[in-house]
Amino acid sequence: MTEPRAQWKSKMGFILAASGSAIGLGNIVMFSSNAYKYGGGAFYLPYFIALFLVGIPVMIAEFGLGAFTKKSFPMAMRQAGGRVGEFAGWFAILNAGLITMFYVTILGWVVGMLIRAIAMEDVSQGFAPGNTVWSDLIRGWLPVSAVAIVWGLNILLVSKGTKTIEMAVKVFVPLMWVAMLVLVVVGFFLPGGFDGMQNLFAPEPEVLFNPDVWRGATSQMFFTLSLGFGVMTAYASYLPDHSDHSHNAITTSLLNCGFEWIAGVAVFAMLFAYSQLPASGTLGMMFTVVPSGIAALPFAVKIFGVAFFALLLIAGLTSSISLVEALVASLQDKFQMPRGRTLAICAVVGFLGSTLFALPILIQVPAEGGPPGEAPIGLMLLDFMDHWAFGYGLILVGLVECLVIGWGIGAQNLRKFINQRSRFQLGAWFDVLLKFILPILLTLLLTFSIMDQDILKETVYGTGITTADGAGLWNSLVEWSPKLILGLWVIGCGLGAWLLSGATGADLDDRAVEEEVAEIQEEGGLL
Amino acid sequence: MRVLLSCLLVAILGLPAIAAPWIQEAPSGSIEIEGYHPDKNLFLERDSKFTVLVKGVDATRLRVIYRPTSKVEALEDIGEIQGGKIVWTPSQAGLAKLEAFVLVEVKDEKGDTQTRPKVLVSRVVSIKPGEGFPLGLLIMALAGAILFFGAFASIRALLRS
Numbered sequence: 001m002t003e004p005r006a007q008w009k010s011k012m013g014f015i016l017a018a019s020g021s022a023i024g025l026g027n028i029v030m031f032s033s034n035a036y037k038y039g040g041g042a043f044y045l046p047y048f049i050a051l052f053l054v055g056i057p058v059m060i061a062e063f064g065l066g067a068f069t070k071k072s073f074p075m076a077m078r079q080a081g082g083r084v085g086e087f088a089g090w091f092a093i094l095n096a097g098l099i100t101m102f103y104v105t106i107l108g109w110v111v112g113m114l115i116r117a118i119a120m121e122d123v124s125q126g127f128a129p130g131n132t133v134w135s136d137l138i139r140g141w142l143p144v145s146a147v148a149i150v151w152g153l154n155i156l157l158v159s160k161g162t163k164t165i166e167m168a169v170k171v172f173v174p175l176m177w178v179a180m181l182v183l184v185v186v187g188f189f190l191p192g193g194f195d196g197m198q199n200l201f202a203p204e205p206e207v208l209f210n211p212d213v214w215r216g217a218t219s220q221m222f223f224t225l226s227l228g229f230g231v232m233t234a235y236a237s238y239l240p241d242h243s244d245h246s247h248n249a250i251t252t253s254l255l256n257c258g259f260e261w262i263a264g265v266a267v268f269a270m271l272f273a274y275s276q277l278p279a280s281g282t283l284g285m286m287f288t289v290v291p292s293g294i295a296a297l298p299f300a301v302k303i304f305g306v307a308f309f310a311l312l313l314i315a316g317l318t319s320s321i322s323l324v325e326a327l328v329a330s331l332q333d334k335f336q337m338p339r340g341r342t343l344a345i346c347a348v349v350g351f352l353g354s355t356l357f358a359l360p361i362l363i364q365v366p367a368e369g370g371p372p373g374e375a376p377i378g379l380m381l382l383d384f385m386d387h388w389a390f391g392y393g394l395i396l397v398g399l400v401e402c403l404v405i406g407w408g409i410g411a412q413n414l415r416k417f418i419n420q421r422s423r424f425q426l427g428a429w430f431d432v433l434l435k436f437i438l439p440i441l442l443t444l445l446l447t448f449s450i451m452d453q454d455i456l457k458e459t460v461y462g463t464g465i466t467t468a469d470g471a472g473l474w475n476s477l478v479e480w481s482p483k484l485i486l487g488l489w490v491i492g493c494g495l496g497a498w499l500l501s502g503a504t505g506a507d508l509d510d511r512a513v514e515e516e517v518a519e520i521q522e523e524g525g526l527l
Numbered sequence: 528m529r530v531l532l533s534c535l536l537v538a539i540l541g542l543p544a545i546a547a548p549w550i551q552e553a554p555s556g557s558i559e560i561e562g563y564h565p566d567k568n569l570f571l572e573r574d575s576k577f578t579v580l581v582k583g584v585d586a587t588r589l590r591v592i593y594r595p596t597s598k599v600e601a602l603e604d605i606g607e608i609q610g611g612k613i614v615w616t617p618s619q620a621g622l623a624k625l626e627a628f629v630l631v632e633v634k635d636e637k638g639d640t641q642t643r644p645k646v647l648v649s650r651v652v653s654i655k656p657g658e659g660f661p662l663g664l665l666i667m668a669l670a671g672a673i674l675f676f677g678a679f680a681s682i683r684a685l686l687r688s
Contacts, residue, residue: 011685039599040621041666048673191568195655199621201670202656202663204599212598247685254678261674265667275565275651277596277622423688 005070006162007238013166014243015251018235020169020318022226022256023176025106028315029285031224031260032200032267036278038216039207040200046208046217051257054441055221057433058398059232059249060426061405064414066236067245072329073230074501076237081404083501088400089230090497093330095393096229097346098489100323101353102382104154106283107316108146108358112137113287114309115146123305127295129276134287143358150320151351155343157321158328162238165321172314179311180262186297186304187269196272197265211448218445219395224260225253226322228394228401234326246422270294286312324350334500357382384485392446393493399442406435556584556648558625560615565653572657573620579605579613584647586627593619595651620656624649 008014035043069076074089081088116133120126126133137143157168187193207213222228232252236245267285270293271278279285294304324346331342405414411431419425561578563571571577579589589605605615608627617623628644635641656663 015682015685036594037597039597040594041663044666044670048670191565192570192653192655195570195620196653198656198661198663198667200663201667202620203666204594207599210598244685244688247681247688251678251681251685254674254681258671258674258678261671272622272653273565275622275653277624277651423684 005238007240008162009166011243013162013170014235014239015248015255016169016173017162017165017318017322018232018248018252019255019259020173020176021231021235021322022224022252022319023173023259023315024226024319025103025110025286025312025316026223026282027256027260028180028263028312029267029290030282031220032264032271033278033282033285034216034220035200035264036268036271038210038213039204041203042205042207043213043217044201044203046214047220050214050217050221051253053433054218054438055225055227055257056249056253057430058222058227058402058438059225059253060246060418060430061401061411061414061434062227062232063236063239063245063249064418065401065405065409066233067239067241067243068409068414068417070237072234072237072333073326074330075333076233077401077404078501079409081408085400085404085408086501087497088397088404089330090500091493092228092230092393092397092401093327094493094496094500095389095397096231096323097327097350098353098385098389098493099229099393100320100327101350102357102385103316103320103323104150104350104354105143105147105357105382106286107150107313107320108143108354109134109138109287110309110312110316111146111149112142113291114306114313115142117302117305117309120302120305124295124297124301127291127305129292129295131288131292131295133291138358139360141360144355144360147354147358148351150317151347151354153317154320154324154350155347157317158324158343159340161325161339165325168321169318172318176311176315176318177259177262179307180259180266182307183266183304183311184262184269187266187273190269190273190297192273193269196269199272200264200268215445215448218441219391222394222398223390225256226319228397229323229326230330230397231322231326234329235322237329242421244422244424245418246424246426250424267293334503357385381481381485384482385489388486388489392449393489395442395446395449399439399446402434402438402442406431406439411435556586556627557582558627558648558650560652563652571617571652571654573617573654573659574657576614576616579615579625581608581611581613581627581648584627585629586647587629588644589613589615589625589627590644591615591617592624592626594621595624617654620654622651623654624651 008017035047038046065076065080066072069079071079074086074093077089077092078086113134116126116137117123157164187197190196226232236243236248239245239248267278267290270276270290274293274296276289276293279289290308291305294308295301297304324343327346328339328342331337331346332339335342405411411434412428414434415426415428415430559580559582560571561580562569563577581589586608589608591603591605593601593603601619603618605625606613615625626644626646626649628646630642631645632640633643
């Protein structure tokens with residue numbers, strides 16, 4: 001028997017859930033890292049253009065799709081674009097599933113660091129520059145237990161769907177804002193902190209002529225707004241009929257970017273005050289650079305050390321529950337399974353995957369002075385998966401999504417559906433954007449990314465890694481790992497999507513959408 | 528006796544390898560800057576002169592990388608270190624990395640000899656913008672205003688509808 005579709009209890013509950021999903025670990029540290037890398041204040045121009053040209057329109061489309069079909073992403077895409085649409089939808093969900101696995105592993109490390117920070121006698125000494133707290137942690141078994149804790153929390157928070165999610169985000173999201181505002185205030189009063197804040201925004205205009213910066217800004221926008229995961233469509237499918245999707249999308253996007261702005265200001269104040277270089281990667285920033293800055297604080301170091309990892313944990317949880325919900329809702333919609341069973345299947349598979357990324361046997365960080373042949377396989381696995389699933393998967397999904405919505409349902413039909421319920425009226429520009437500009441832009445972005453660095457060039461993601469004594473099965477595996485992981489990602493997600501989209505599931509009444517489209521066209525005077 | 532001698536021989540032959548990590552480590556030098564004490568809110572300032580002291584290493588030159596590891600990093604040769612000192616006027620604000628180095632000759636892949644810098648000691652420093660129009664502050668305020676006034680107006684409209 002089909003369970004009735006759940007609904008958000010309040011507008012604010014939905015906004016908190018959607019913005020909580022968008023605001024995650026990446027907002028706190030990845031934005032600062034990117035803003036530094038791409039020229040500070042000058043990065044804000046491509047960033048804002050990407051926000052208004054890509055971020056908000058794609059989010060409106062994802063919200064619109066969910067509300068229009070009242071289905072999670074794969075089934076919504078099927079109604080919009082038939083079997084091809086459903087294939088793309090499942091590809092997105094499986095890709096998001098992979099991301100969830102290693103995202104939970106990272107959250108497991110956050111839990112481990114939180115425990116270490118609580119247990120540490122002298123945090124200012126423990127997290128001092130050059131500390132090995134994190135690398136010691138990931139070599140042990142604690143992260144595996146921590147992964148179980150994080151999955152347990154996810155199950156708990158997603159167990160009753162929108163009901164428990166709404167309860168959690170109403171506590172977590174305001175808490176996140178308060179914690180980040182406290183960090184900004186502390187940063188402001190650090191010696192040189194205000195100059196550091198200004199330094200984040202000091203423009204280096206020459207970067208505007210660098211195509212890499214524009215690509216970085218567009219990619220950043222996709223990741224930061226949780227687009228291409230199927231999350232926003234699933235969340236919007238729980239909205240009541242009269243919801244204002246344009247305003248929902250604008251509010252969610254601006255809140256997310258506002259949080260990023262605050263986080264950037266707080267992190268930069270600390271970096272400048274303690275002359276620390278931002279790490280090029282999110283993990284380095286999160287587990288080494290920012291804790292080193294906290295260790296140098298003149299007061300309440302322990303409180304801030306613990307609060308920082310607690311902040312990371314709740315920011316990560318509000319994102320991971322949305323990823324799990326997208327997965328559960330998709331399987332429920334397809335196979336009409338009871339929620340409990342669906343959640344159990346997702347949690348068991350997810351836990352096994354997350355554990356794989358956290359296994360100490362795979363995380364052989366070479367000890368200081370140790371043999372260089374001991375490659376950090378586990379981190380490599382995470383890094384490669386992150387590179388393909390995040391760097392390419394989301395944009396690929398975004399591209400297909402624009403095509404399916406733009407040409408399948410018809411951008412003009414979706415626009416009319418959204419406009420019927422919104423105070424902010426979308427113009428014909430929305431159709432042009434969804435049908436032509438965004439597909440061209442995202443195709444160019446993907447093409448340049450592939451041409452520029454990976455498969456065609458001798459980079460770590462495109463070729464094998466050379467180990468010190470390149471003999472033996474293990475080393476061969478290490479050397480072939482970039483290609484193997486790429487192959488596994490493409491075949492795993494592709495084959496999985498093909499099987500799931502072909503599987504016998506819910507008997508969708510495709511005519512219902514056709515009728516709705518016809519109704520909208522009639523109302524709009526097209527027929 | 529033969530075993531003992533073998534052990535001794537292995538120990539002697541192995542000594543360089545055991546000692547290698549320590550030998551390869553950079554000498555424990557330091558870069559200090561007169562008047563730069565971030566903990567006391569004394570920072571470097573753009574377009575102001577500072578004396579840099581290079582201690583504990585025989586570095587001959589000093590260079591600076593502004594915004595290191597970013598896409599807009601800029602390398603600037605400061606000059607020759609004389610008596611462990613050199614005067615430096617930062618030309619850009621933000622994070623910068625000072626590197627004291629010696630020039631060494633190395634052979635490239637084709638076998639040609641080239642002169643390359645070998646960094647002996649480095650230090651990351653923070654440089655305040657000093658006098659001038661605070662463009663960074665303006666962009667910070669503008670970006671914050673767009674995001675937060677936009678979010679506020681949008682939430683208000685949403686709750687009204």
